Amino acid sequence: MPLRFFNTLSRNLDEFKPLDPAGKRVGIYTCGPTVYDFAHIGNFRAFTFEDLARRYLAYRGYDVVHVMNITDVEDKIIRTVRQTGEPLQQLTGRFTAAFLDDCRALNLLPPHYVPRATDHIPEMLALIGALMKKGVAYQAPDKSVYFSIAKFARYGQLKKIDAGQMRPGERVKLDEYEKESLGDFALWKAWDEADGDIGWDSPWGRGRPGWHIECSAMSMKYLGESFDLHCGGEDLVFPHHEDEIAQSEAATEKPFVRYWLHCAYLLVNGQKMSKRSGNFFTLRDLLAKGYTGRELRYALIAEHYRRQLNFTFEGVDGARASLARMDEFLVKLREVAGSVSAATTTKPAGTPALQAEFEAALDEDLNISSALGVLFNFIRDTNKRLAENAVPPAEAAAILATWQRFDTVLGFGMPQAQEAPADVAALADQRQAARKAKDFKRADQIRDELKAKGWVIEDTPKGPKLKRL
């Protein structure tokens, strides 16, 4: 089955074909964070979905090159610098590090390149220069440089916006601008007092880059003038990505990106989670509540990326329980497999079918809900056979090997059998002895002690087993 993505550009499920004539290399650019504060889990929904996309492409055998920018100069950053007095580099360095920590907690694969905007001012200036030279950009009386959307006929292709129909947003004071047209956007923002010592010299005077230009400059630097995939949250469709297309294609006269993928919002209480509304959780907030990164990853990833995801604690609790079911299954398989390795066995009949179903689900625009359904169906069916001791070690090993491959996509991690520490194991032995002696009062007392230490004891037909709570 072909891999298909819903392409915002075509508004269709398009079969994925890489630009690379060899069909091997795939370039993916994902819009990264603006580092003036901790990212919230709404932000991480996007990064998690992008991680899934990237991982699945790799699973499908593509050589993926993933670029994610760090926006480290921008209005909100400058405002924060002004308010707190913390130097820009220190502020952005701090939150960049925090962001990368959060990414690790969610098991997001590190991008191959994580370029910072402030390290690419020359590339941006070159791009702006090219646009000026082509006459599609102009310097306004306010000294800022703007892109003229009137000069780019294809403007509005992503959002299907008719420039004539645009009307100013509520937060825009039209009279503040000296642009030729309302839809024109800044490539270079002229320095003003509020910027303090933040600024770079340019052929158009001191200033700083506009928001969109960094993504065009950096994506093209690392991936080429045309590349395969560009992802982000749906709020970036317009104007950010629309403007990226305009400035990039106007400059290169080549198609910029083949497939645009956008994920829907994370909601909380039915409303978009955002810094603006104040209704957000950072990853740290949730980790502090005792949820693990993988549980949050599951919660963020388990729903199809193009559907709005209403974040609830009930939902994360559900994610935790779902993972526990999966873990339980894998640990059981490992016990059955013992020391048998999958490599020494021929693949049993069930596994290729499982793989085919898993892939068929993800091939269809990363339908993870369906893929997880496939997995849980398989778990139920195999559990029945495990209960009857009908799964030979070789098959268990083969299933584990297959699952390991699935996990390169899911990123939940394979559960490790947990060795109980000596004192816990000793207590378990004592309890077993008490039970043999029919001293159930003592046995139950030890059970409570173990629980207090964070271990549950599970009496199975094969004897007691210790499990981490």
Next chain:
RNA sequence: GGCGGGGUAGCCAAGUGGUAAGGCAGGAGUCUGCAAAACUCCUAUGCGUCGGUUCAAUUCCGACCCCCGCCUCCA
């Protein structure tokens, strides 16, 4: 005003022109000294409403209702 996404069981959610995957929660059972844990089974004559097309619609068409979002801070 323009443009878009949704409304499927208590909650989350997949999906299809042929009669509703999966997860969580809940109920029952197996196991057990009792439990716990685990596992199994059960749980929507129904897919926002009203019409239409069809042998057959949740799935196609039309109208309507409701929710969410974008239209230059935004993942």
